[in-house]
Amino acid sequence: MKVITTIKDMQSEIMNQKALTKSIGFVPTMGFLHEGHLTLIKQARQENDIVVLSIFVNPLQFGPKEDYSSYPRDFERDRALAECEQVDFLFYPSVEEMYPSAPSVKVVVQERTDVLCGKSRPGHFDGVATVLTKLFHIVMPTRAYFGIKDAQQVAVVKGLIADFNFPVELIAVDIVREEDGLAKSSRNVNLLPEERQQAPVLYKSLLEAKNAIETGERHSERVIKQITEMITSESNGLIDYVEIFSYPQLKPLEKLEGTIIVALAVKFSKVRLIDNSIIHIED
């Protein structure tokens, strides 16, 4: 595995691989790798000749009061894990390498950002779309792998790829969970022990909601109330949002039908967790 820290070196390695007509699977991450990331890497490994993993905690996608500085980082551990997964190139640029000066152009996401994390984190998806535009130009992937854990991100990236005609196939990968159901996240290490014990209620509430919908519930408000009550009574977490939309359009629904997303974000003392369930309603 080669660790590459400059854009120029990364592009020249990619040009060499392209000349050999190799397919390139790309997994963009912010590091502090866990089983969720490794699942994306494994799938990329199976489906491509070359696998590129990027690790970059992108300051553009964090708000001023968010956890950019406390976001967990451990490059040596990540490097060893990437090596085990047979990553070919680990792209690990510095902030100065990615943003040598104040950007003169940024990508602004126009749709699907007035809800869920887009509403709670103004500018977040502009930061995501801007860094991915750069990374797609640097890595030139055949396929890019994203987790459904960040379902709104998947929807936004689909729009970015379509609107800007990136010749990239987006592959969405299911949520990987801890044994107790908590969605794996780099941020989980910032939960206090008591909060870690309570956190599986997020998934439990989503399972209950799914069950209610599958047994005929069609009123969003009732489902949202049920989730809210369960999380509030079984944890100290503060609900940021519990919402239901069509997926991937992220439009409000009068009645639950078609493919929908039930999504939530809950703030604990040092960390905000997200989770979701995508449900296909057939009736």
Ligand code: AMP
């Ligand atoms: P991050 O490092 O948090 O930016 O995540 C990098 C990629 O891994 C994103 O596409 C995430 O959606 C994906 N990811 C993070 N957590 C999980 C998980 N528990 N299961 C599946 N994919 C995940």
